[in-house]
Amino acid sequence: MIRLAVLGSTGSIGVSALEVVAAHPDRLAVIGLAAGGNVATMQAQVARVRPKAVAMATRAATQDVQAGLPAAVRQGIETWASGREGLVAIATHPDVDVVLCACSGTEALEAVLAAIEAGKRIALANKEVLVMAGALVMAAARARGVDVLPVDSEHNAIHQCLAGHPQAHVRRLVLTASGGPFRSTPVEALASVTAADALSHPTWKMGRKITIDSATMMNKGLEVIEAHWLFDMPADRIDVVIHPQSVVHSMVEFTDGSMLAQLGVTDMKLPIQYAFTYPERWASPVPRLDWRQGLDLRFENADPGRFPCLRLAYDALRQGGAAPVVLNAANEIAVASFLGGHVPFTAIAATVADVLADASGQALDTASLAAIREVDAWARRRATTRLGTVESAGRGIIA
Numbered sequence: 197m198i199r200l201a202v203l204g205s206t207g208s209i210g211v212s213a214l215e216v217v218a219a220h221p222d223r224l225a226v227i228g229l230a231a232g233g234n235v236a237t238m239q240a241q242v243a244r245v246r247p248k249a250v251a252m253a254t255r256a257a258t259q260d261v262q263a264g265l266p267a268a269v270r271q272g273i274e275t276w277a278s279g280r281e282g283l284v285a286i287a288t289h290p291d292v293d294v295v296l297c298a299c300s301g302t303e304a305l306e307a308v309l310a311a312i313e314a315g316k317r318i319a320l321a322n323k324e325v326l327v328m329a330g331a332l333v334m335a336a337a338r339a340r341g342v343d344v345l346p347v348d349s350e351h352n353a354i355h356q357c358l359a360g361h362p363q364a365h366v367r368r369l370v371l372t373a374s375g376g377p378f379r380s381t382p383v384e385a386l387a388s389v390t391a392a393d394a395l396s397h398p399t400w401k402m403g404r405k406i407t408i409d410s411a412t413m414m415n416k417g418l419e420v421i422e423a424h425w426l427f428d429m430p431a432d433r434i435d436v437v438i439h440p441q442s443v444v445h446s447m448v449e450f451t452d453g454s455m456l457a458q459l460g461v462t463d464m465k466l467p468i469q470y471a472f473t474y475p476e477r478w479a480s481p482v483p484r485l486d487w488r489q490g491l492d493l494r495f496e497n498a499d500p501g502r503f504p505c506l507r508l509a510y511d512a513l514r515q516g517g518a519a520p521v522v523l524n525a526a527n528e529i530a531v532a533s534f535l536g537g538h539v540p541f542t543a544i545a546a547t548v549a550d551v552l553a554d555a556s557g558q559a560l561d562t563a564s565l566a567a568i569r570e571v572d573a574w575a576r577r578r579a580t581t582r583l584g585t586v587e588s589a590g591r592g593i594i595a
């Protein structure tokens with residue numbers, strides 16, 4: 197039996213993870229669930245999977261979950277917790293073997309580090325944690341001998357392609373990108389696209405923040421940084437190619453010129469289950485890729501004028517230090533502001549670029565977790581101020 201903690205259980209990845217569990221009731225068990233503020237979904241999940249430990253982002257939300265459950269369900273729960281401490285409690289529960297990190301944002305960074313320290317396997321969907329603190333997380337995992345298994349579809353694909361191949365045989369990694377909803381929108385029109393336009397992803401159904409990141413291609417930029425940490429690969433040997441069909445989830449080029457790719461349907465249950473069961477492979481509740489119908493596989497370069505966030509992420513990775521922390525924090529604030537209807541879509545990249553430029557003149561320390569959190573907070577404040585200026589200049593749009 198593989199015993200799981202699911203951080204972010206009420207979200208897109210979390211719900212898929214519980215579907216994987218439901219498909220294997222005799223081999224997978226849920227010990228702990230954690231989420232943010234979605235009380236109703238958490239109550240339904242708790243009643244269904246009967247975990248031992250539950251946490252929500254705030255004490256009030258945890259109490260609301262508790263209050264709405266029948267006494268018989270409540271009695272089976274040994275631990276109720278909240279906040280970052282709650283995430284740590286769920287992730288380090290002594291009965292847990294594997295921690296799925298599927299919270300949005302960076303709230304679960306401490307929980308991931310604590311789980312590694314406690315010797316748990318990490319199934320990592322969340323990329324922001326590695327962008328923010330990849331050096332710390334990977335060093336901790338190496339020191340503790342813990343596996344960090346990628347759930348993010350591209351990195352999961354690369355993990356599958358790399359299986360058993362020595363690092364010395366790998367020439368480059370190729371991350372595929374859908375190109376998002378604005379792949380062929382005239383660049384001049386991007387300033388007036390709405391949140392609804394940006395949320396209509398062509399191939400994947402995901403949470404709101406990552407869907408906006410896909411539209412700016414910041415998602416792919418964050419994934420380049422994620423790949424750097426997961427596979428110990430320099431920026432110059434990580435390529436991005438637009439592949440609008442999202443059938444090839446990523447590729448590896450080897451020194452002899454051979455290329456391996458992983459193909460599949462757009463269903464995250466596959467990489468989630470892989471990360472739970474690796475190195476085993478089980479039957480999965482995922483539809484097969486129907487290649488007999490013919491596969492339309494096209495590849496094209498990303499236009500840097502259309503997708504400035506991709507270059508900003510490459511630059512931040514090459515710069516290192518505080519730059520990736522700043523990139524991620526400013527982006528998160530800018531995406532929330534765009535989703536709130538306060539600023540135009542194009543303000544996302546502009547804000548990230550400005551805050552990165554501000555940061556390059558500062559001595560920002562990232563040697564410890566506390567220092568990283570300070571840089572993150574600094575960049576969030578800077579981004580908020582800048583976005584306020586954009587909004588009050590009357591350049592905001594309402595979706």
Ligand SMILES: NC(=O)C1=CN([C@@H]2O[C@H](COP(=O)(O)OP(=O)(O)OC[C@H]3O[C@@H](n4cnc5c(N)ncnc54)[C@H](OP(=O)(O)O)[C@@H]3O)[C@@H](O)[C@H]2O)C=CC1
Binds near residue numbers: 234235300301402
């Ligand atoms: N969706 C996908 O297909 C993919 C997602 N990812 C990555 O996985 C992560 C999750 O994405 P996705 O599932 O789409 O996001 P969603 O927005 O759908 O879900 C986010 C989850 O995080 C929870 N959460 C938010 N804030 C907190 C908090 N402070 N404490 C605890 N839990 C919190 C939410 O809880 P609540 O709803 O209760 O507030 C929810 O359960 C992201 O990092 C994303 O980049 C990577 C590849 C693919």
Ligand SMILES: CC(=O)[C@@H](O)[C@H](O)COP(=O)(O)O
Binds near residue numbers: 374375409413416
């Ligand atoms: C499913 C997944 O891993 C997402 O990160 C997805 O790849 C997003 O699509 P884009 O390729 O458009 O960023």
Ligand SMILES: [Mn+2]
Binds near residue numbers: 348349350419
């Ligand atoms: Mn991805």
